[in-house]
Amino acid sequence: MAVTIKDVAKKAQVAPSTVSRVIADHPKITQETKDKVRKVMEELGYHPNLLARNLVKKSSQTIGIVMKESSKHSVYDPFFPAALKGMSDLLHERNYSISLSTGETNEEIYGDVVKMVQGKNVDGIIMLYSRDDDPVLQHLLKQDFPFVMIGKPTTHINQIMYVDNDxxxxxxxxxxxxxxxxxxxxxxxxxxxxxxxxxxxxxxxxxxxxxxxxxxxxxxxxxxxxxxxxxxxxxxxxxxxxxxxxxxxxxxxxxxxxxxxxxxxxxxxxxxxxxxxxxxxxxxxxxxxxxxxDIQPFQLGYEAAKTLIDLLENPDMMKRNILVPTSxxxxxxxxxxxxxxxxx
Amino acid sequence: MAVTIKDVAKKAQVAPSTVSRVIADHPKITQETKDKVRKVMEELGYHPNLLARNLVKKSSQTIGIVMKESSKHSVYDPFFPAALKGMSDLLHERNYSISLSTGETNEEIYGDVVKMVQGKNVDGIIMLYSRDDDPVLQHLLKQDFPFVMIGKPTTHINQIMYVDNDxxxxxxxxxxxxxxxxxxxxxxxxxxxxxxxxxxxxxxxxxxxxxxxxxxxxxxxxxxxxxxxxxxxxxxxxxxxxxxxxxxxxxxxxxxxxxxxxxxxxxxxxxxxxxxxxxxxxxxxxxxxxxxxDIQPFQLGYEAAKTLIDLLENPDMMKRNILVPTSxxxxxxxxxxxxxxxxx
DNA sequence: CTGAAAGCGCTTACAG
DNA sequence: CTGAAAGCGCTTACAG
CATH class of the missing domain: 3.40.50.2300 (Response regulator)
Structure with missing residues (x-):
C-alpha cells in the first residue's frame, strides 16, 4: 500500500540495499546514484518506515517519560510542563521522540514501564520523581535498563544517574x-x-x-x-x-x-x-x-534528557550526576x- | 540477546507460531499447550517485542499529540496538562501509548508530524489547537490520515472530526x-x-x-x-x-x-x-x-481521544463532532x- | 561503488 | 489443534 524501499528501487533501477544506503547518505554511493534515487523517492513520495528500521536497528529512537501518579491536583503543577519542555527541546535536537507513561495508579505506571522496557518501545527512560521503595525503579535497575532520574535516588545512589537541585x-x-x-x-x-x-x-x-x-x-x-x-x-x-x-x-x-x-x-x-x-x-x-x-525546571528536564542520550550513545560513559543550581x-x-x- | 519467541518455542517444544498464538490467546489452542507455553515464558522472562509486532500488524498502538508552538509563557498554561490527562486516561484504557510532538517552531512541528505519519510511528493524531492556514492540518488532510482536533477547524469543517466547547x-x-x-x-x-x-x-x-x-x-x-x-x-x-x-x-x-x-x-x-x-x-x-x-479541559482531552480511537477501530464510522458544555x-x-x- | 542474501522478531494464511 | 513457510520493510555484512 504505502510506497516501500522496493518500489523506489525498482523504479530507480537499483537494488533495495542501494536505496537504503542513499537514505543513510552512505559515503560510498556516487552522487549520481544518490541524485537518481532521491528523485524517485521524491516522485513516489517515499518515506522510510521507522518501525522496520527500528526493528533491525534494535532502537526506537524514543525516550519514555514516567511521571508520578497524578492526583486531581498535581495535574496543575507547573513543574511538569516546564520540565517536559526542557526534555522535549533536547530530545528534538538529538532526534528522539517522546513517549509518555499513561498510567494512573502506581500499578498501572509500573505496567506501562514494563511494557516500554520489554517491548523495546523506548531506548531509555526518564523518571520524573524519586520516592521510597519504588517498584518502577527496582525494575529498571534489575533489567539494567538505561534511565536517569530527576530527583535524588533514595537507594542505589551510586548506580543511578540523576539530575536534581540541591x-x-x-x-x-x-x-x-x-x-x-x-x-x-x-x-x-x-x-x-x-x-x-x-x-x-x-x-x-x-x-x-x-x-x-x-x-x-x-x-x-x-x-x-x-x-x-x-x-x-x-x-x-x-x-x-x-x-x-x-x-x-x-x-x-x-x-x-x-x-x-x-x-x-x-x-x-x-x-x-x-x-x-x-x-x-x-x-x-x-x-x-x-x-x-527558582529551581529551574526547564534546565532539570534538559539536563536529564542530555545525560540519558549521552549515556545511550556511549554506554560506558562515566556516571555523572548533575546539580542544577537554585537561586x-x-x-x-x-x-x-x-x-x-x-x-x- | 533478549529472549524471543523462538527461544520459548524451542524450550516449550512447540513451533514459534504456536507461541505467537498463545500470546494472542487464540481460542483454538488447548489450555494444556497454553499453560505449558506460558510457564516457559515466565521462566525465561519473555516479553513480546512490540516493534516486531507493530511492523507486521502495521499499527503502532500509539497516538501522536501535537501541540501548538510554545512561547515561553504558554508552557504554563494549565490547559495542556489537564487535557493531556484526559487523553492519557482514555488512551490507557484502550491500550494505546502517547507520543508527543517535540518541535519548537511551526516548521519543526510540521516536520515532526510528517515523520510520525509517514514513519508509521503513530496510528492517529490529536491536534491540540486550530489555527488559520495550518500546514500540519493540510498534510493530515492530504494524506487522509486519521486525526481529531481539539478546537474548531477553520476550513474543511465537514471533513474534520473535532471536539470543542461552543x-x-x-x-x-x-x-x-x-x-x-x-x-x-x-x-x-x-x-x-x-x-x-x-x-x-x-x-x-x-x-x-x-x-x-x-x-x-x-x-x-x-x-x-x-x-x-x-x-x-x-x-x-x-x-x-x-x-x-x-x-x-x-x-x-x-x-x-x-x-x-x-x-x-x-x-x-x-x-x-x-x-x-x-x-x-x-x-x-x-x-x-x-x-x-469552566471549559472542562479534561473532558475535551478525553473525548478527543475517545473519538480518535473509535475512528481507528471502525474507519467508516459516521463523522461526529462533540461539543463539551461549559458552565x-x-x-x-x-x-x-x-x-x-x-x-x- | 553496488547487488544478493540473510535477518531483525513477530504474525498469519495455508496445510494437515 | 498445531506446524512450516512466507512476509512486514528495512539494514548490513559479504562479495565482487
Missing part, C-alpha cells in the same frame, strides 16, 4: 534568607516525605534553624487544595507565638495559603512573609509577587522585621 | 452574566485571533453586547506576560468611561491583570469585576477567587452594580 541547600538558603531579614519564627509547609524532594527540603529548613540556634520548628505536610491551605492558616493563627514567615514548597500551595490569609484579614508581607519554590509565572503574577526559589528570586512577599519588636 | 456561546454567556448583574461597560481581553478559539470568544462577546443594544466594545489582544497585563490596565484606566468589568480569556492573563489592578490601587470586585476562562486550581486559589467559565463557576470576583450609579 534541595537541602535550597531550603536552607531560603530559611537563612528569612533569618537574615529578621525572622525568627518561621513555619514550613511541605509535601509528602515519601518523596525525596520533600524530605530534603524539610531537612534544609530544619538545619538552617538549628544552625541559627532556633529550636522551634513548625512543620506542616499539606496537600494542594484550598482546604489544606485553610487548615494550615488556621493552625498558624491558633499558635501562641505565631510565625512571622512561611516557607512553602509549592506555588499553588502558596496561592492557597495566600488566599486563606487574606480571607482572615492578614496581609502579605505586612502581617506575615511568604516564600515558595518553583518560580513559574504564577509567582510573578501573584499579588503580591512572590519571593521564590532566590526576591519579590515583594517578604518583609524585613526587627527582632526586638518580634520578641514580644 | 466558544461563541461560552463567551456570550459570561458577557450576559455580567450584563445581568448590571454591568454595561465590559472590556474583553483575548488572545491571537489566528487561533479559532480566540476568534470565537471575541465574537461571542461582541454578539452579547450587540444583542443588549450596547455599541461600545473594548477589545484587547494581549499576551500572557506581566507587562501585557500592565498595558491593558493602563489603557483601561486612561479611558474616559472606564469599564466596570473585564472578561479575560486565560487564567494567567487574569492573574496578570489582577496584580496590575492591585498595584494601581484598584480592588476586585469592588472597583472592577473580573472573569476568566478555564477554571483550574488557579482561579480557585486566587484572591479573590475568580468567577470563570460559569461563580466565585467572588464579580460584583453586582446598579445601572444608575454607573451611568455617570
Amino acid at each position: 534541595n537541602v541547600k535550597a531550603a536552607r538558603n531560603v530559611t537563612e534568607y528569612l533569618l537574615s531579614i529578621g525572622h525568627r519564627r518561621i513555619a514550613y509547609v511541605g509535601g509528602d516525605p515519601a518523596f525525596e524532594v520533600h524530605k530534603d527540603r524539610q531537612q534544609g529548613y530544619t538545619e538552617a534553624l538549628t544552625m541559627a540556634g532556633i529550636q522551634e520548628k513548625t512543620i506542616f505536610q499539606a496537600m494542594i487544595t484550598k482546604e489544606s491551605g485553610e487548615e494550615v492558616v488556621e493552625a498558624l493563627l491558633k499558635m501562641e507565638n505565631r510565625p512571622t514567615a512561611i516557607i512553602t514548597t509549592d506555588e499553588l500551595m502558596s496561592m492557597s495559603i495566600l488566599s486563606s490569609l487574606y480571607a482572615k484579614g492578614l496581609r502579605v508581607p505586612d502581617d506575615i512573609s511568604l516564600t515558595s519554590f518553583m518560580d513559574s509565572l504564577i509567582s510573578e503574577l501573584s499579588s503580591p509577587p512572590l519571593t521564590t526559589v 532566590i528570586v526576591e519579590r515583594q512577599s517578604c518583609k524585613k522585621i526587627t527582632i526586638n519588636k518580634e520578641l514580644l | 466558544n461563541v456561546k461560552a463567551a456570550r454567556n459570561v458577557t450576559e452574566y455580567l450584563l445581568s448583574i448590571g454591568h454595561r461597560r465590559i472590556a474583553y481581553v483575548g488572545g491571537d485571533p489566528a487561533f479559532e478559539v480566540h476568534k470565537d470568544r471575541q465574537q461571542g462577546y461582541t454578539e452579547a453586547l450587540t444583542m443588549a443594544g450596547i455599541q461600545e466594545k473594548t477589545i484587547f489582544q494581549a499576551m500572557i506576560t506581566k507587562e501585557s497585563g500592565e498595558e491593558v490596565v493602563e489603557a483601561l484606566l486612561k479611558m474616559e468611561n472606564r469599564p466596570t468589568a473585564i472578561i479575560t480569556t486565560d487564567e494567567l492573563m487574569s492573574m496578570s491583570i489582577l496584580s496590575s489592578l492591585y498595584a494601581k490601587g484598584l480592588r476586585v470586585p469592588d472597583d472592577i469585576s473580573l472573569t476568566s476562562f478555564m477554571d483550574s486550581l488557579i482561579s480557585e486559589l486566587s484572591s479573590p477567587p475568580l468567577t470563570t467559565v 460559569i463557576v461563580e466565585r467572588q470576583s464579580c460584583k453586582k452594580i446598579t445601572i444608575n450609579k454607573e451611568l455617570l
